[in-house]
Amino acid sequence: MKNIASHAAVGALASLATVLALAQGQSGGLRQTELFKTTMNDVSGRILSVRVLEREAGSGSLPHRHPGSHTVGYILEGSYETKIGDEPLRKLGPGEVFYEAPNALHAVSRNGSTTQKVRYLVVQVSDPSKPATVQEP
Numbered sequence: 001m002k003n004i005a006s007h008a009a010v011g012a013l014a015s016l017a018t019v020l021a022l023a024q025g026q027s028g029g030l031r032q033t034e035l036f037k038t039t040m041n042d043v044s045g046r047i048l049s050v051r052v053l054e055r056e057a058g059s060g061s062l063p064h065r066h067p068g069s070h071t072v073g074y075i076l077e078g079s080y081e082t083k084i085g086d087e088p089l090r091k092l093g094p095g096e097v098f099y100e101a102p103n104a105l106h107a108v109s110r111n112g113s114t115t116q117k118v119r120y121l122v123v124q125v126s127d128p129s130k131p132a133t134v135q136e137p
Contacts, residue, residue, distance in 0.1 A: 029059025029111070040125070047126045052076070054119045060110025068130025071100040071122060078118030083108035102127075105136065 036050040060081075073080070075092045083089045085104045091112050092098060100106055111118045126132065 029056035030054070030061070039128075043125075045128065047124075047128050049122075049124050049126065051122045051124075052119060053122055054117055055080075055111040056117055057111055058114045060108070061106075063105060063107045063136040064109075065103050065105055065134045065136070066100060066124070066126070066132065067103045067134055068127030069100075069102055069132070070125045072124075073098045073100075074121040074123075076119040076121055078116050079112030080118045080120055081108055081110050081112040082106070102130075107136075 031054045033052045033054075034049065035052060036048070038048050040046045040048050055078075073082075075094050075096050077094055080092045080098075081089060082092065082098050084098065084100050084106050089108055090098070
């Protein structure tokens with residue numbers, strides 16, 4: 001009986017992790033690699049993070065916001081489509097950059113190709129007292 005309860009707990013935690021990942025905008029086809037993360041004690045405890053994101057062909061995330069984060073993205077390879085706030089839809093390629101202000105609506109965030117992956121570097125300065133990602137209804 002103890003093993004059954006243990007397996008049920010592990011299954012519940014795995015399901016919760018999946019739900020939390022989806023709630024944070026990590027839809028299918030996305031892989032993140034954290035390269036660096038530190039607390040900036042001299043800047044009100046903000047968190048500086050650097051990650052590489054890789055999206056599979058044709059994948060994207062639902063509309064969302066990052067309430068407490070300044071976000072800069074730099075396209076490493078492939079094609080990335082983005083629409084932030086009132087900006088028009090943009091299709092970016094290697095060497096191009098996008099900026100997302102705190103709480104801006106990121107209406108479109110997707111791989112611009114149906115055949116190749118996209119890799120991009122993301123640098124964020126975040127307020128840890130605010131949610132990392134909020135999905136739009």
